[in-house]
Amino acid sequence: MNDEIEITLDEFLKLPKDSYLLIDMRSESAYQQGHIEGAVLTNDHISPETELKLIFYCQYGIESLQTAAYFRKCGFQAHSLQGGYAQWLRTQDSAFDLEELERYDRQITLPQIGMIGQEKLKRAGVLLIGAGGLGCPCGMYLAAAGVGRIGIIDHDEVCLSNMNRQIAHREIGVSKALSLKNTLEGINDKIEVTAYPYRFSAENAAEILEGFDFVIDCTDTAETKFMVNDLCVHYNKPYCYGGVIGFEGQVMTVIPHKTACLRCIFEEPPTGCETCESHGIIGAAAGMIGCIQALEAVKYITSPDKLLTNRMFIFNMLTMKTRTVKFGGISSACRICQNPA
Numbered sequence: 001m002n003d004e005i006e007i008t009l010d011e012f013l014k015l016p017k018d019s020y021l022l023i024d025m026r027s028e029s030a031y032q033q034g035h036i037e038g039a040v041l042t043n044d045h046i047s048p049e050t051e052l053k054l055i056f057y058c059q060y061g062i063e064s065l066q067t068a069a070y071f072r073k074c075g076f077q078a079h080s081l082q083g084g085y086a087q088w089l090r091t092q093d094s095a096f097d098l099e100e101l102e103r104y105d106r107q108i109t110l111p112q113i114g115m116i117g118q119e120k121l122k123r124a125g126v127l128l129i130g131a132g133g134l135g136c137p138c139g140m141y142l143a144a145a146g147v148g149r150i151g152i153i154d155h156d157e158v159c160l161s162n163m164n165r166q167i168a169h170r171e172i173g174v175s176k177a178l179s180l181k182n183t184l185e186g187i188n189d190k191i192e193v194t195a196y197p198y199r200f201s202a203e204n205a206a207e208i209l210e211g212f213d214f215v216i217d218c219t220d221t222a223e224t225k226f227m228v229n230d231l232c233v234h235y236n237k238p239y240c241y242g243g244v245i246g247f248e249g250q251v252m253t254v255i256p257h258k259t260a261c262l263r264c265i266f267e268e269p270p271t272g273c274e275t276c277e278s279h280g281i282i283g284a285a286a287g288m289i290g291c292i293q294a295l296e297a298v299k300y301i302t303s304p305d306k307l308l309t310n311r312m313f314i315f316n317m318l319t320m321k322t323r324t325v326k327f328g329g330i331s332s333a334c335r336i337c338q339n340p341a
């Protein structure tokens with residue numbers, strides 16, 4: 001091996017294991033998500049008298065180059081692993097081909113996702129109930145993120161007045177579920193998308209929900225939202241509620257029998273509720289809420305400790321004011337949560 005400061009992966013792999021100390025310079029959470037075998041996390045292991053080569057790596061081999069240069073000035077035999085952790089990852093057995101690794105590179109880089117999280121996304125199934133103003137952006141981001149199986153249930157057909165917000169649709173008069181499926185397959189051909197072009201109901205819920213890990217309520221009436229809530233809690237299926245009207249939207253995630261459901265908070269659907277038809281809606285507001293729902297799904301699958309559970313996020317996109325209303329958990333008076341499945 002020459003004495004260049006950068007060491008290639010091939011050169012590194014040929015080194016005798018007892019001839020070097022391998023130091024991972026990334027964050028502790030990135031290290032926990034995955035690291036090169038034998039690597040230590042900090043400089044603490046470096047003894048001033050060491051005879052070992054010091055091999056530093058970071059995500060892409062950029063910061064580690066500076067660190068290696070600094071240690072060389074201090075008299076150590078220091079090197080930086082060329083291409084960093086990302087380069088090493090490409091050589092490992094994985095659930096992904098090279099194209100997928102490149103496609104998802106920017107999120108695999110995130111310590112909260114990493115390779116382990118990306119594999120979880122690939123194995124996960126998310127069901128969208130509704131392929132409208134929330135379902136379109138939500139589904140598009142889930143497809144782009146590499147959620148392995150996406151289901152779409154919607155009985156409706158696309159009409160012209162949908163087009164200001166239902167951005168995945170291109171053609172009037174076709175099934176929304178099939179239209180969104182086409183768009184998602186166009187975004188990412190590495191995932192499996194199933195369309196159910198009929199109404200979600202108590203009769204078909206058990207069969208459809210069974211195949212998915214997480215559900216997103218992208219429906220547009222209060223009655224349907226309460227039905228989705230009741231069925232998800234009954235069949236013990238975690239789900240994300242979302243609603244938007246005018247310029248205002250709300251999001252909350254429900255983990256059945258662990259966190260508050262919609263009925264713990266509101267008991268019954270409010271009567272005389274405004275709808276998009278009566279009150280109007282701006283497309284980008286639906287897009288914001290649909291994107292937050294997609295984030296909740298990604299977080300549930302990869303790092304479930306930061307979810308919008310027992311709290312509702314409320315966003316007024318006209319004033320740009322946000323509120324997060326906290327709830328005390330499952331209500332002892334909730335007839336859905338207090339009724340074991």
Ligand SMILES: [Zn+2]
Pocket residue numbers: 260261262263264265330331334335336337338
């Ligand atoms: Zn409840």
